[in-house]
Amino acid sequence: MKKKVFSIFLTLALSLSMGVTSFASSNDLSSDSDVCKSFSINEYDVVTELRSNSDQDLEEKGYSEDEIKEIRSDEYEQDLLKRSQLSDSELKSEFNYNEEQIEVLKNYEGEPIQEVPEMRAVAATCNGTVSCPTASSEFIYIKLNWKWTTAPSFRTVDAAAVRWKGTDTGGNPLNVALNNNASNSYCTVNYVYFAGEKPSTSVKKALTVTDSYGKAYSDFAMTKISNGDINQWAKSGELQIKVDKTGTKPIKEVAVCFSYGHSTVSASGVSVSWPAGFSISFSSGVTTMFTEPRRVSNTGSITSY
Structure with missing residues (x-):
């Protein structure tokens, strides 16, 4: 990733953390229009958490040999790399990315996702x-x-x-x-x-x-x-x-x-x-x-x- 992405990542991370904090804070309310309990989960976190497990740990959790190979593969990185090749207008219309997220994505070069934490800002939540x-x-x-x-x-x-x-x-x-x-x-x-x-x-x-x-x-x-x-x-x-x-x-x-x-x-x-x-x-x-x-x-x- 190019170094200029770092400042963009800080801005995105701050805005996301503020959004999640606001979203996650909830009261015990009684009507359908009131938020009773909220959650927010990012696909980047799911992938990196899975990869942090050893093969033995994954086997004990029920994953097959083929599934473990798929987890270790670069399938996730390849999908993000394909997105990075799309035009700005396509990324906005098809994936709902904003300007800052697009710039982060455009600077992605296919590195293992766990080594590029700034990509969390463009992962699906x-x-x-x-x-x-x-x-x-x-x-x-x-x-x-x-x-x-x-x-x-x-x-x-x-x-x-x-x-x-x-x-x-x-x-x-x-x-x-x-x-x-x-x-x-x-x-x-x-x-x-x-x-x-x-x-x-x-x-x-x-x-x-x-x-x-x-x-x-x-x-x-x-x-x-x-x-x-x-x-x-x-x-x-x-x-x-x-x-x-x-x-x-x-x-x-x-x-x-x-x-x-x-x-x-x-x-x-x-x-x-x-x-x-x-x-x-x-x-x-x-x-x-x-x-x-x-x-x-x-x-x-x-x-x-």
Whole structure:
């Protein structure tokens, strides 16, 4: 990288850190328009963290020999290098980069990404929120929204998953059942065209329900084909659940854990597992971008789990 990029990187890093700090600070609020919990994950961090593991560590985490080779390859660098060859107008219209990010990208020469920390400023970042649209002692709606700042370099199959458990007003465990009506519990993925990021289609999917009393997920392709070309990508989405009380006892609160998995090696599908405790795991090749356990009360307030 050329040395002049360093000053640009400082400006970008400062603006990004300020943005993340503002985005991550949240209050326990009750309406859908209020941010209850926020997160922000950068693809650069995901790649460098994976590469920091030894081959043995990756094997113990379930990665195959071919997947480890893919992690060690320069696939990520090659994608960024291809982007650096595009015109400024293409980078603005297709990838939503600003002038400073474009200058950083134009000075990239294909070095191993872990040796070029300034490239974090141009890597795709996934931002999101957990919120509660409506709540009562009879039922609670809970929603995860996410949105990418630009198209991630790895675009195969991603997934969003959720698990939950209820408590009654006496503080005792309470079965709360997923209301799997398509208007209440679903996953919607919004695709845009690479050229100009014009809205394309929104795909609404029913959830894959592992346990009606506590576990569901949805996986989805990160790209779409139109007229024989891969010309659309999944920029944003939401996963919503509605859970209802069972029996006569009212709901006091529902503990909920959302997780987002991002494929960082070639994958045709995603499997989800539910470890003991209150967490979520994805199959090898799918990196857990975040796991957000929270408590949602029957008034709609959200607090730490």
